[in-house]
Amino acid sequence: xxxxxxxxxxxxxxxxxxxxxxxxxxxxxxxxxxxxxxxxxxxxxxxxxxxxxxxxxxxxxxxxxxxxxxxxxxxxxxxxxxxxxxxxxxxxxxxxxxxxxxxxxxxxxxxxxxxxxxxxxxxxxxxxxxxxxxxxxxxxxxxxxxxxxxxxxxxxxxxxxxxxxxxxxxxxxxxxxxxxxxxxxxxxxxxxxxxxxxxxxxxxxxxxxxxxxxxxxxxxxxxxxxxxxxxxxxxxxxxxxxxxxxxxxxxxxxxxxxxxxxxxxxxxxxxxxxxxxxxxxxxxxxxxxxxxxxxxxx
Numbered sequence: 001x002x003x004x005x006x007x008x009x010x011x012x013x014x015x016x017x018x019x020x021x022x023x024x025x026x027x028x029x030x031x032x033x034x035x036x037x038x039x040x041x042x043x044x045x046x047x048x049x050x051x052x053x054x055x056x057x058x059x060x061x062x063x064x065x066x067x068x069x070x071x072x073x074x075x076x077x078x079x080x081x082x083x084x085x086x087x088x089x090x091x092x093x094x095x096x097x098x099x100x101x102x103x104x105x106x107x108x109x110x111x112x113x114x115x116x117x118x119x120x121x122x123x124x125x126x127x128x129x130x131x132x133x134x135x136x137x138x139x140x141x142x143x144x145x146x147x148x149x150x151x152x153x154x155x156x157x158x159x160x161x162x163x164x165x166x167x168x169x170x171x172x173x174x175x176x177x178x179x180x181x182x183x184x185x186x187x188x189x190x191x192x193x194x195x196x197x198x199x200x201x202x203x204x205x206x207x208x209x210x211x212x213x214x215x216x217x218x219x220x221x222x223x224x225x226x227x228x229x230x231x232x233x234x235x236x237x238x239x240x241x242x243x244x245x246x247x248x249x250x251x252x253x254x255x256x257x258x259x260x261x262x263x264x265x266x267x268x269x270x271x272x273x274x275x276x277x278x279x280x281x282x283x284x285x286x287x288x289x290x291x292x293x294x295x296x297x298x
Contacts, residue, residue, distance in 0.1 A: 010036075010043045017143050020113055025143055029118055032135040041135060049141035055238055056166030058152040058159050058188065063172040064198040067225040068234075069151050073109050075231050076147055084116040084145040085109075086136060088152045088162065116145060131264055134165055134257060159191050164256035167249075168193030168241040170234075172223075173212070176204030184215045194237045195220045200230065266293055 010031070016024035031040050055072070059065050069085055076083050109115040120132055133150065140148055152162050163169045171192040173183055183189050189212075197208050200222035212220050219237055223230035266272065275289040 033132045044142045050146045052141040054148045054166045056150045056162040056169035059172035071225045082114045084140045084148045087119045161260045163191040170194045172196045175202045175208045189216045192218045198223045
């Protein structure tokens with residue numbers, strides 16, 4: 001197939017997706033996770049896009065992230081927003097069922113043509129999570145989705161990468177069980193712009209809020225996502241954070257995004273194993289190898 005034909009195929013898919021074809025949108029999202037990502041982005045560069053707000057939602061397993069996402073989707077749809085949900089699973093090459101496994105919570109939205117629900121798995125995809133998510137957001141903006149909710153598993157590098165594109169990043173925790181302290185130890189609170197104590201009707205919710213105030217300066221809200229209690233307050237916190245955005249914060253997010261993408265690419269560099277072997281056998285230093293890998297030395 002020629003490059004011209006491939007570009008035409010992408011253009012046809014984009015036209016179909018912009019006309020409301022959800023399957024075409026899904027196909028395009030698959031392409032931006034593949035070796036054809038740049039091809040899709042090249043076509044998008046010539047198209048108008050809506051201003052997109054990206055809200056990251058993370059937290060430990062069982063905290064109620066999917067329930068929180070579902071509650072937010074319902075609330076934003078009541079406002080008339082087109083909403084895309086990206087469930088990011090850095091561990092699975094398949095459909096990310098661990099993150100969108102709570103299909104009952106999302107069932108009300110699956111048949112809504114104004115809601116797109118998609119799992120993004122980084123393993124086995126070109127460039128990994130850091131590369132796939134910004135491209136997916138760029139695509140969704142071109143398809144007219146003004147709000148993107150990113151749900152992540154709440155462990156590891158993915159949170160740092162999500163914080164580079166989300167505004168704000170929301171950390172969802174549960175009452176008791178030392179969740180506040182565990183979240184702090186795991187580094188989750190370092191990326192939190194807003195902290196939510198979900199299932200706040202349980203014992204220990206107030207104590208968890210007090211513990212969190214000792215660990216973070218971020219706003220802390222109580223929520224019962226399954227009942228919708230606290231959702232308006234959470235939406236106001238999201239909007240307040242977005243309204244207070246500055247060029248300095250946007251630059252900081254862009255810097256983190258660039259560094260994350262650069263790290264992903266360096267991890268795939270064909271010279272990495274050779275340089276690592278040279279460091280291991282003592283023929284060069286890690287510092288010199290790093291300079292060579294970054295292209296800073298001959």
